[in-house]
Amino acid sequence: MEKLDYAKYKINKLSNEVKSENAPNNKFIKNEINDILGNIRAPLDYFAKHIAKNVGAKAKTPAFPIATGEVDFKNRYGKGINIDDANLRNHFRSVQKYNGSNWLNELNKMNNNEKHQEVNKTVINTVEKVGHFQHKGVTLNNVSFENVGTPMVEKIDGVTREIDITSAAGYKKEVLYRFKYNDREVFESLKEYHTNAVNFLEEGKRIIDKIESD
Structure with missing residues (x-):
């Protein structure tokens, strides 16, 4: 399970790193995804080949x-x-x-096609946070404004004025990125593959232990 533990560590680490304006570039993400995919796929192949060689009739072409x-x-x-x-x-x-489960097929396809695809970085959410802000006698504390896009404005006597929150105490702007790969969100997919691989191997080991104990 070492490879799967390492894959989980890298998924969590990378998914946090991309949630900033200084997110790693696409080439780096692409290489990291390739490494993660290999660390999820390899234990499945190892399990199949190991039991094929060491349990029962011993397959001639383990796979x-x-x-x-x-x-x-x-x-x-x-x-x-x-x-x-x-x-x-x-x-x-x-x-x-064909039996209704798609995660292994997707993992296998993603792993095989990785070198020919690109990771597309897309901004999905801009969050502006203020710790303390006063406007027209109203005090706001710990407020978040999501996806405002253009400056907030007010209209007084027909004159439009911007409301500046950037100078407010505790102001912070966060840009969260979403990375897509083969038209899917990368980290959601990787977490799904990882969880399913762990579950498959744990149940597979339980079955093999029973076969060998009988």
Whole structure:
């Protein structure tokens, strides 16, 4: 699980780093995503190959089965895992796209296509915060203004004037970025893949322990 622990650490670290005006550039994000994907995908392959070589009939061509349909799955499972256990077979079947689960297919596709795609940085939220602000006898404390876009204004006797909050005590401006990859939000996807991979491996280990103890 070391690779998955490292992937989780990098996901959390990177997702926090991008939430600023000084967010890392796209090339850096792209390289980091590639590393994270590898650290999520590798343990799945290792698990499949390890049990295929050391448990049951020992498959000749150990591999994690990723199939397009039931017939294809049975063929790939037989060649890649070759352990005659209904629970284990169903466990591998449960993460197949044709069986209604899409995360593994997305992870695999993202991992394979990473070198040919770009990460697009998009501003999604601008937050201006003030700790203490007085205007027309009204005092505001710890207030946030989101996505104002243009200066706040007031109209007095037909004259429009800007309301300046930048000089208020505790003023702070935050620009939060959203990184998209293959038309999806990067970090939400990576967190989903990581969680599902951990769950798959933990349940897989439980099944293997039972097979070996019987």
